[in-house]
Amino acid sequence: MRLWSESSGIRNAPFAAAPKGLIHLESVERLKERTRSRFGLGEEDAVMVSESECEVPGGPPLQTVVAFWSVDGMRHRFRVFKPVTDVTDDDIPPAWLKSSLAGDDAIGCACC
Numbered sequence: 001m002r003l004w005s006e007s008s009g010i011r012n013a014p015f016a017a018a019p020k021g022l023i024h025l026e027s028v029e030r031l032k033e034r035t036r037s038r039f040g041l042g043e044e045d046a047v048m049v050s051e052s053e054c055e056v057p058g059g060p061p062l063q064t065v066v067a068f069w070s071v072d073g074m075r076h077r078f079r080v081f082k083p084v085t086d087v088t089d090d091d092i093p094p095a096w097l098k099s100s101l102a103g104d105d106a107i108g109c110a111c112c
Contacts, residue, residue, distance in 0.1 A: 027085045035066055038092050045070055051084045076101040
């Protein structure tokens with residue numbers, strides 16, 4: 001059971017999260033708030049920010065994915081090809097593109 005319950009920060013341990021720190025957490029919260037503001041989302045609307053390694057050959061080492069669900073249940077998503085700590089307001093799509101960010105899980109491409 002130790003495998004599932006311990007996350008002591010050991011980098012090679014299976015399922016252990018890499019230590020991110022306070023700056024990472026603050027960047028995630030900042031991006032969530034700016035996404036809410038940009039797209040007119042309320043506190044009841046879910047916003048998720050994740051950072052992962054880019055799977056596209058030749059792509060940047062880290063990418064940030066922002067997904068949000070509006071009150072009507074529609075999922076929207078955009079991707080920024082840089083770490084979450086480097087994402088700025090200019091990287092967030094303009095509000096008028098909201099409908100084009102509506103996700104379709106059937107696409108299935110590695111880049112999106």
